[in-house]
Amino acid sequence: MKILIVDDDALIREGLELILKMEPDFEVLGAAGNAQEALEICRRKKPDLVLMDIRMPVMDGVLGTKHLKNQFEEIKVVMLTTFMDEEYIKEALKCGAEGYILKNQPADSIIESLRAVAKGNIVLEREVATALSSMLREGKKTTPEQLAISPREFAILKLVGEGCSNREIGRELKISEGTVRNYVTALLEKLGFRDRTQLAIFYIKNCE
Incomplete structure (x- = not known):
């Protein structure tokens, strides 16, 4: 690099x-x-x-x-x-x-x-x-049901929002980095975001 x-x-x-x-x-x-x-x-x-x-x-x-x-x-x-x-x-x-x-x-x-x-x-x-x-917290919390995502996907969204890397998420949830990447990709598609930054900010603003 x-x-x-x-x-x-x-x-x-x-x-x-x-x-x-x-x-x-x-x-x-x-x-x-x-x-x-x-x-x-x-x-x-x-x-x-x-x-x-x-x-x-x-x-x-x-x-x-x-x-x-x-x-x-x-x-x-x-x-x-x-x-x-x-x-x-x-x-x-x-x-x-x-x-x-x-x-x-x-x-x-x-x-x-x-x-x-x-x-x-x-x-x-x-x-x-x-x-x-x-800074961004406002309004009511958004639930996994409202987002139409699974509890595991919501757990990964939460950890992305906390600034965790794929490795840290995998360690926390006891899954592989590759599995984490797949979940993140699925979240981006389901929620209509371009990248992890948007996912993180969405979680912080709407779900915490």
């Missing part, structure tokens, strides 16, 4: 680069100090994933994500930040970010999150998922 690191703090950029370069399945293409630089690098090098800070000079990470997704829909974006600001979370996900994680996580957790996103999962750190839940 080819990764671009975007952060205005040189020490953090260098630290992340050292950590990620130690992983045999990661290739760090470079680093940028703001989202404008990141866009220019993306045009030249076409990374698979951009690890994006939020608060940066020239162009911040949220606006950068919006421009990046408009130009390169296939490039995945994970927001890595110290800020638990609700507006940042909402705007980053609205702009197409596949993940939102915090810098205070252990390196192993960040690495696992990047691998999960590379496999097509959405990654929200627990604190972020909780904040998103409180």
Whole structure:
């Protein structure tokens, strides 16, 4: 997986680069100090994933994500930040970010999150998922019967809404990752959504 690191703090950029370069399945293409630089690098090098800070000079990470997704829909974006600001979370996900994680996580957790996103999962750190839940919760809860899905499908929808990866869902429900993928695909078809992000937000808004 080819990764671009975007952060205005040189020490953090260098630290992340050292950590990620130690992983045999990661290739760090470079680093940028703001989202404008990141866009220019993306045009030249076409990374698979951009690890994006939020608060940066020239162009911040949220606006950068919006421009990046408009130009390169296939490039995945994970927001890595110290800020638990609700507006940042909402705007980053609205702009197409596949993940939102915090810098205070252990390196192993960040690495696992990047691998999960590379496999097509959405990654929200627990604190972020909780904040998103409180932002979007409204009205009456929607039941599995109203959605015309099975209790097992509803259980998987719940775990997707909590930001769990396929591996974590499989471990929790004692089923294989392949089975989880099949359930997620079925949920997308039944509920008429395009991706896991929409599933997660639907669950948080309507079912919690």
